[in-house]
Amino acid sequence: MLTNEEVAQTIIQQFGQSVSDFDDPYDLLTFTADRDQLFALISFLKEHKTLQIGFLTDITAIHYPDTKGMEFCVVYHLHSLVNNFRLRIKVYLSDEDVHVPTIIPLFAGANWMERETFDLFGVIFDGHPDLRRILNMEEMDYHPMLKQYPLEDETREDKIDALFGR
C-alpha cells in the first residue's frame, strides 16, 4: 500500500527543486511542478518499478485571471492501477506564455485531452501532432472557459434578471 508521504518523498528525492506545494486535499496527493521538468517527472513516475503510475485519468486547466504571473494552471490526474494510487500534478503558467510540452509520447490518451484543454482554455501543447478544437465548432474564435466570457447564451431575450437574483 503506497501512502501519500512515501510517494511525495520519492518525488522530492528525485526532483527536489522543481516540485513544491505538496498537499492532500480529500486524501489525494497534489503538488506543483515546473513546466520544464514535467515530461521527465511524468516519465519517471511511469517507469518507476514500485510506483508504476501508468494511467492518465485527465488533463484539464483552470484560469485564474486575478493572480498575475500564474494565470493558467494545467492539471494532470494520474493513477497507478497496480497500487490503486492517485495523484494530481499542477503546472502554473503565465498569461504571456501559455505553452506546455505534450505528454503524448508517454500516454496516447493525452491526445484528445490536450485538444479539449486547448479548445476550452487556449493552452498550447508543444509537440502535439494535431492541436485543433474538439468539442466546439471549428469556426469559434475564442476559448469559452476563460473567465472573461459569459457562460450563458447571449441571444436570449426572455430571461428576466429578477428571476435569477440579479
Next chain:
Amino acid sequence: MASDIKMVEGPESYNGAGFQATSFDKLIGLARANSLWPLPFATSCCGIEFMSTMSSTYDLARFGSERPSFSPRQADMLLVAGTIAKKMGPILKQVYLQMAEPRWVMAIGACASSGGIFDTYSVLQGIDRIIPVDVYVPGCPPRPEQILDGVMQIQELAKNESLRRRNTEEYQKLLNSYNIQ
C-alpha cells in the same frame, strides 16, 4: 376481445352499394394521420424516454408509427429528442432539408424546445431557431404518455391540414424565414 380495439372512423361520405364518395383531403388526411412514420433524432435523455415510448408498454406503433426510419427521405415526422448543441445545428438542418413534404417536426423535451436547463454558449436555445417546429412536448424528460400526446396532436394537424398548405405563400414565407428554400 375484438371490441377493445379502437378503429378509426371513416370520413363523412356519401355511401352507396359498393362505393363511397368523399373528398380527397378528408381521405388523404386520414391516411396521413394514421401512418406517420417517425424519424427519431434522439440525442440524449429524451431519446431514452422515446425508446420506451416505442417499446411495448406505451407502444408508438399502434398510432401508425410502425416503421421508425432513420432515413429522412422515407420519414414523415422528425422527432427531435434531446439537447442539440450549436455544433449539431447544421446537421439537424441538413436532415430536415432531406425530408420530403409533407413533413412535421416535434420538439421533445425542454432542451429541444428552448435549450432547457442548458443556457450556455454551446447549446442551441431551441430547435425552432433553425427549423420550423409543429408540436412542442415540454418535460425533462416528458413521460411517454406526453410524447404520445404530442404524436396525437401531430395526427390532428395531419388530418386537418389542407392539401395545398405546403404550396401556400404563407408557408413559403415561413420557410424563407429559416433560409430554407
